Amino acid sequence: MTTRAPHPETWLEVRPQGLYCKPGGFYVDPARPVERAVVTHGHADHARPNNAKVLATPETLAIMKARYRDAAGKSLQPLAYGEVQKVGEVDVAFAPAGHVLGSAQAVLSYKGARCVVSGDYKRRADPTCAAFEPVACDVFITEATFGLPVFRHPDDKEEISKIFKSLELFPERAHLVGAYGLGKAQRVIALLRQAGYQRPIYLHGALQALCELYQAEGVALGQLEPVAGREAVELAGAIVMAPPSALADRWSRRLPDAVTAMASGWMRVRQRARQRGVELPLIISDHADWDELTATLEEVAAPEVWVTHGNEEALVHWASQKGFRARALSLIGRGEEEQESE
């Protein structure tokens, strides 16, 4: 940013609808329907229905259409990673965020100043989406879902291997894995495939449409079969994926003596696993953990950081001590999907 470039705090403001870009006339991930929305990814706390105009990656638009049908937005404009679109007086581009399929950081450039709204992101490899790309900027807006030093996610492969160990111990029991329907379920399936698991994986009906969408977008998930219509004997020793809400409901009783697992960053907190009756907690998160958050701030190296979406205070404190200008940015309506999707 040259000395004459307008500081992003002069052209970005928090309104009740969300983060508003004045010279662009748009909101990023608005919490309420607006005239013009730039949407970072398909999770419901970022992509809401009924905006008039939506600018997002093609994959995010496909997800919004699958979830919201006609309410996805009146006019949907795709913008692929790396392309630039002028909106009002602002150049908007998307860079991969590594969070879920199609997830993007919104790169906003105005008169020589640049702000990156990173949305939700993670740094470790995910076979179902493009990897996070650091983009140089004057202000970096970061999430902080797991913004406390206690949150250090273990290795994904180790977590997935817990399912295989349990299957060896209990070959006659179904293994029911609770995973959020957008992103987490597909990632767990892809990790199982990477680990060499080739048998069919059975799906709760609520997961089917988005798994098909991922496959149509070229993400290989192997053979997937609906649970519906299966006899209990067929599901003995099988891996069954379901949304977290289905773990404890009547639906799961059809499975033969199921071992209940759940994939979530929150499985680090034992009490949460216990509350849900999860026997096999799998700490698999689509968000950066503490080390990844701090490493990202250092790598992006923006002189100024705005922190939102979770545990802002600890990360603001860390960043200030490291010499970043840092502050919390309070956005309404973030994290509503957190309990399930992380």
Ligand SMILES: [Zn+2]
């Ligand atoms: Zn998200």
Ligand SMILES: [Zn+2]
């Ligand atoms: Zn979120």
